[in-house]
Amino acid sequence: MSFAHMRVWAVFFAFLYLNIYGQRYTSTWYNIDNGLPQSSAKAIAKDKYGFIWISTENGLVRYDGISFVTFNNFKIDNLHFGMFIGDPVRDSITTLTNFQENKIIIKNRFPRLSKLTPGDRVSYTKGNQLVQRIANNTISSNFYNDVQYFIQLKSSKYIFREKDAVIYKNERGIETRISLPFTNEDLNSIFVLNETLFINDFQTRKTYSIHHGKLSVYDQPSLFNDPETKIYWQQITNQSFIINRNNIYIVEESPNGPSLKFLVKYKEIGSHSYYSMYYGKNFNNLYLGTLNNGLNILHLSNMYVARKEADFANNVSNASLPFSNNTIITEDGTEFGKNGIVHKYAFGNNDNYLMMYDNSGNILIRKRKSIIRFYKNSGYKKKDSTYIKEGFEDFMKSGNLYALSLLNSSRYQLQIFKKDQFTKPDYIYSFKSPVTAFFQYSEGHVLVGNNEGLYSLMLDKNTVRPLIKNISVKSIVKTKDNLIWIMTNKNGFYLFKDRKLVKMPNDRNNYLQSAHSILEDQQGFYWISSNNGLYKVPKKQLIQYAENRKSPVFYYRFTKKDGFTSNEFNGNSQPNAYALENGEFIFPSMDGFVFFNPAQVQTYYPDPKKIYIERAKIGNAETVYFNTVLDLKNDYKTADIFIDIPYFSNFENLYIEAKISGEEESDWEAVALGKDLKYTISNLSPGDYTLKVRILASPDGKYEEKAVQFRIEPYFFQTLLFKILLSIIFLTGIIIIIMLMTNLLRTKNKALKRIVHNKNSKLKETSLTLEVVKNDLQKETEYQKKLVETISHDITTPIRFIAMLSQKLHESDDVELQKKYFDSIYKSSEQLYQFTLNLKEYTELYKAENIFEEQEYPVNRILEIKKKLFWEIAKERETVIINSTETNINSRVSESILSAIIHNVIDNAVKNTFKGEISLNIIEDDQKIIIIIDDTGTGMSTEQIAIYMNLFKNPKWKTPSFKGKGLGLHMVIHLVKKINAEISFSQNFPKGTIVEITLKKN
Template sequence: MRVSILIILLFYYQQLYSQHVSSWYNTENGLPQNSVKAIAKDKYGFIWLSTDNGIVGYDGSVFTIYNKLEVTNLHFENFYGNVLNDSIIIYNNNDENKILIRKRKIQSITKNTFSKTFTKEKFNFLKRISKNSPETKYSSNTKYYIKTISGRYSFYNNRIIYTDEKNGQTKVPIAAVDLSTMFLYKEALFLTDPKNRKTYRIYKGKPTVLTKAALFNDPETKIYWQQITGQTFIINKNNIYLLEGYKNDDLQLKFLITYKNFGNQFFNSILYDKDFKRLYLGSVTKGLNIVQLTQFFTAQKKIHFVDEVSSSSLPFNKNTIIDPYGYEVNKYGLVKNHHFGINDKHFMFYDNSGNILYKNDDSVVKRYKSSQYTTSHTIHFPGLHGFFKSENQFAVSTTDLTNSYLHLFENQELKTINATFKFTGLVNSFLQYNNDELLIGCSDGLYLVGLKKKITAQVAKGINVKNIIKTSDGQIWITTNKDGFFLFRDKKLFKMPLDQNLYLNSAHYILGDSHGYYWISSNNGLFRVAKKQLLKYSENNKTPVFYYRFTKNDGLLTAEFNGGSMPEAYSLKNGEFVFPSMEGFVFFDPENIKAYYPDKKRIYVERVRINDSDITYFSKDLILENNYKHADIFIDIPYYSNSYNLRVEAKIEGQNVDWHQIEIKNERKYTISNLNHGNYILQLRVQISPDGSYEYRTVKIKIKPLFYQTTAFKLIVTILLLFIFIAIIYTRTKFLQIRNRLLKKRVSSIKIALKESAQHLEAVKNDMQKESEYQKKLIEAISHDISTPVKFIAMMSQKLIDVHEVDLQKEYFDSIHQSSEELYNFTIHLKEYSDLFGTYDVYEKDEYPINEILITKQKLFNEISKSQNSRIEIIEKSSIYCQFNKSILSCIVHNLVDNAVKNTSDGIINIIVEDNQEKITLKIADTGKGMSQEQLTYYNGLYQMSMNDDIIKFRNYGLGLHMVIYLVKKMYADISFYENYPGGTTVEVNIYKNKMNGKTNFNS
């Protein structure tokens, strides 16, 4: 009895889960190699595959291949380790290398002492078993063992040895062990004996025999077991079952799917992901087959030459429907053909008596319930387009190819027309809005018709109305061919938002379930949306609306649903919804359909690919060089449902105000590019629930600056620019200062030049005055100097006239001759006199003897002195030379001797020259009448006066000595006058050999 019940239950489960959609993956679409050796799922939800060309990670969207590993070969085998401990181990061929998968990363174990899956024990190999499948081969020369938490089971020569630390080795009393039937469930080892229909359970070395016949010990059963996943699969006649538990000495199975020709695919590994209801099948030759188990059921008739395109239908029994062809189907397929014939698929109704009405060309066919729908009646309507029922109102639409007409009938017999309304567009749908008004959907708009006043008002134009639907909650919805769908409330239309890909532009039909969701069919998927979100949007169109889309990835045979029929979708008494599609009628229980959202704890942002290079990992901060072109930041989410429903949004603080939805294609990534250097914060959020809750992740991004973009460089440049600016200002200031100084100097120079010009002019004026004075003084000097000789010659001439003695006359003639000759010689040098007062050159280039001047002057005045009984004597101790201006010195001597001759009678005039190291002293000493004390004081005082004093005026005491004093000062010499002893006057002139000798410059 229990076996019969089990078979019935298994049949039920088989029917329940037999529909599935599968996808193959191989080297052409993601895998590096077609041999999938093992499949495991880590604690983070990611799938891992072992192949003969590396290890593959899978997140539901992309296969990530790891074959650039530091290993000797890429032929990997089975998975070992512990998923809960985040430790998945895999070895390559011959255990040459060991790989650890931890924290979603692959690490090579480089230690030479790592444990292996096999060892050599005496003359036999000891090899570890972690997986069992029909493809596994066991050698008679190898010892095998299984490790459990409590101990170890060893198999050799049909014996089983259990070993633990407490009791040591224990022989398990079971003979004839077939390892291909072995599997481990938790800590218990199971072995089946198909021949005797027994199953052995061994727990810590103690066996228990399960004698009940079951699928486990069926001779046609194949067992798949993998220790790391803890999953055991039973394959029997293409039916795949999963071991779910052990209770009351019975192994409990769950039917998954029926997979045709399963044994011909050489599947070597199996994994069932219960979270997403996916079955992963790894073939040793064909790659990976991912099977999506589904609770969507697409009923197909599977009759030759009969298409599966479905439109209108009616509920027939509790779990069956009937279409206009008369095919009765349930979710598993055809139940019965009632043979209605070939009819129009788009219109079908029950009348109030339960009769079925459907359209056939220009006629409405009525099939009677009383005859079990075997008899029918036909009502002909010329130009029939469709017919409708809403509550108790029946209507028929016709067209004359120009206009269309809606005829309202008195009752369901469709005989008596109560009213007719004319429209320009085709009438597609019909709804009784209230007792007096109807909503009419046409190809050119939506109309509201008043029954009492026969008034037609257009509510909206330009939209092609497909269906008018009143959901179970009383809301009225309008679907269109290309303009989306609307909520009709208070005689106003509220346009609803569309999905991200605008598939709902052509929404077909809307059904509401008891859990607060609307289900909307379209040409590309079945959508689920929260009722409150749409109704709230109609009040405030700023509120978000989140659609969840079901497609072939979720188990539908097609994503294209059919529309434009009446009725289009409805719910059965058993709670299942029915929607027509292009592959048959889709059945599903909305309570059992799960919408998949990411686990908020399983969202990882840790991988990046920069400029198409290899993928690398980062922790919290992502650092990019300045020369990057683009960087793909991966959002790793183990999400194995339709990526359309994976809503990931991003924004960069300071760059974006609004969230930007990332388009999920082959890879789940966010790409950044064209960001300048600096620090950025990338915010990511992932929708984790249907109400729009998000889980957030933050990535700090630092883009390094180039050397000239660094703060230090900018600071240096700023300082340098500041320095240059200051230098420019300083240089400019200095330039202006120098220029000002130059200008000042120039002005000063100009002032000086002007002053000098003025002084020069004054000097010129003075020079002119002096020149005039010089000329005057020159004449006076000449007159003075020649007056004595001339006077003497005149006197001698007078005496010559008065004397008659020949000898005396001769003497007088000689005196006149000598005086005249000397006077002649004096006049020859008058040119030198002219230069005395004008020249500033008081020195000669070459030395000359002073005695030359003295002798000349002695000869000039010698005859005159004789006439006065005086004589002139030159006293020179040695030959004395000097470089002083000869003309000046000659003039000085001339005047001093002349003055002495004039004032000396019967006396002597001594000309004395003395030389010492510092000076030459010239003395003119006479024994004449001498100067008075007043004269001595005057002339000595005159010498002490400045050259600027008007000494050149030669006042008071005559010309000669004034001129001498002037010339002495010009020679930077000094002169003194004092009494001669015993009588007369001595004039002493000291001429200093040192040209300046501390004296004041004549020009100053």
């Protein structure tokens, strides 16, 4: 910072020593009794999602303005947390436990235990030197000269390791020594604003600033270097506070250097062990954390209460008048400004209910049965008195007319005057109850209200017409937009438009049933006082409601939390809320006058981007977090779904509605505003649901809507499957009943027919039935016979071979030869055993309807299996079986059928080949797979080949004929046709037979 910039400070600080009237505040304490897990608040920070985080000696606390959520169930023994470090903008807030044992990272609105690395430590030993990081400067910090301190910036750091100097280390690690009178004890006076370090010397009244290693000096006294100043700085929030003579300022950045914004005068700042501070600008809250008394939240307000501070003073405010551009005056002569009493006029004791100005600006006040007039031209020192008469109740003024209300016998008389001398009335009207409101609507038209209703008076015609009955009118107010409003004692308020009354909607608490006064500001809002709070409402919402009676109206309620001392406001027959010339509004209350500038009083609405629905509590269980869908067991009783909104103002101004859709539906309903914002689910039937939540996010009535899914698991008897099964059973039962009834009718029909038919018909029918059964039995017997023949055919060769080997074994005495025979018998028996294991599948070959497998299989696997089965038999005949297939060739044709075909073909080849060779091979192309089995045996004659090819080509041949020779080949031809394949027989040269089985790929 340059010296030119420092000179700007002098101009700014010159004004800081003037008398500053600060914002009012309301103070709310939180400790272990009402929200915190422990009565310490050692650090306070705000995350990027809008939540306030508090570090305590018993866990971390998240605060959303309504409820505190404590996190202390980490799997660690030490829950004593300290300062916050990190960067909220990057969604990373870090804190360490005592003695740097554990590290917690707050990310995505949730704290998690993280791995502690050496770089996370804020203090460590370097040689014999203790090195410690400074990330905040608390009001009661202690710094020692034998410790090396440093401040870590984004890419550089300041190091304090020697007297009369500060070391600046840039991002490249290059150190610069900056000479200035400094010791570690002066660290109590430092703060950092962005990347600039400020050091204040309270003794010499100088302020030093170091920006990227460059030193600037300001040698003039200021609040920064005032010996009465205490400094609080927290790096993670980039906030610094100056506390001077109970005045609290926040340091702000300006083009010419740091500036101070006055926040509040807080006389109790030194009364507690304050250790942490944070200013929430968006909601104008100042958070003050202590070491042992909990958290104190100051809500700063631009509303002021002017009242008498004397003991036993009566501060019930009734009658008043605007007096100057920024003051009012009461019936006892007290002139109030927003900061209290300005002057006291000697008005004496008067009735504190009525006062007004006459045409000359004199002040008129009622005193018993007389009117006292204080003259403006005498400075309100001179006065006179006009006696009215016995029964004098009230006087009023509207437009250019004056009125008196008097009790005359048993009737109440209204006297109307054109002049302010109250001598002879120009008009007289009689009513059953005293007139409480008087308003000149036009030159000859007057509105009058009393405890029985509202009346229209036409002066020229001397007529009285009731407009509405059975309401107690309090006052009639005309706002700047020339609209007329009727305020009542307990019937709400009305708009008088086109000579008709329109009842305005109440607030949700019905406090506006007793509305007092209404004022219009420059921003398009009405302000309405009531017996319980001050309300602000957009003017256009009331006008739209007056037009259609349907448009929603959203009232914003101000209470004692916003700066005034009583929620109960006051009102009488005369409008007693005013807009002063300086723009300030004044509303009388039961404890002083409330002053405020409506343009400076903020209303607070939730940030539409910061509404979270991610927590739930099922029954009495621990709170659970969910991302997109909340799953509820079918035995749940209740489930609370929390609505988390960072809203740090009066939560009574939240408008939150919710509805569910799904298996059951509901309309929009208001969410109760209590300790927590939550929607409770109970007694819902199982199914999938959507919870929609909408929140008023602006005074214009715009809602922000959020939706989450939740699912309630059904019991089995509540599932769709069960309902379908039950429906099927029910329908089946109905069908069965219908069928039984139909069969019963058919049976009766048949019984009648039987009587008609003769016995010959019965015998014929029986004979036909027996013939069918006989044919079926004959077919089944023939099938079983053929099946047994086929199986016998397939196992004959290996059994005959085993018998032959057994005979040779019996006849031989050669041990080696016997061993060879035993080995052959074993291998043949093993293969025969494997074959018989598949007999069940084999028996189904003729009946099989499905000729395709679900998955492909390698065909060469069948060749290899059959090769092993017949190997020993062929070997005994001095025949070699060769499988030439090298790669897998896959097919989906029924493996069991194809295996039976190949078995029979190889079996015939083995039987007819001696001292020869049997070759097995498979070839394929895009359309087909060809299995080739050739031998060098006796071979088939040309006539035999022709017979079998004719059998294959004959379309009428459906079942195999097992009579005569060639039993196996008959079965093969039948099975080949069954799988839609082809077979051919040809002679092998010089001798033998070639069999080709062609399988179609498509």
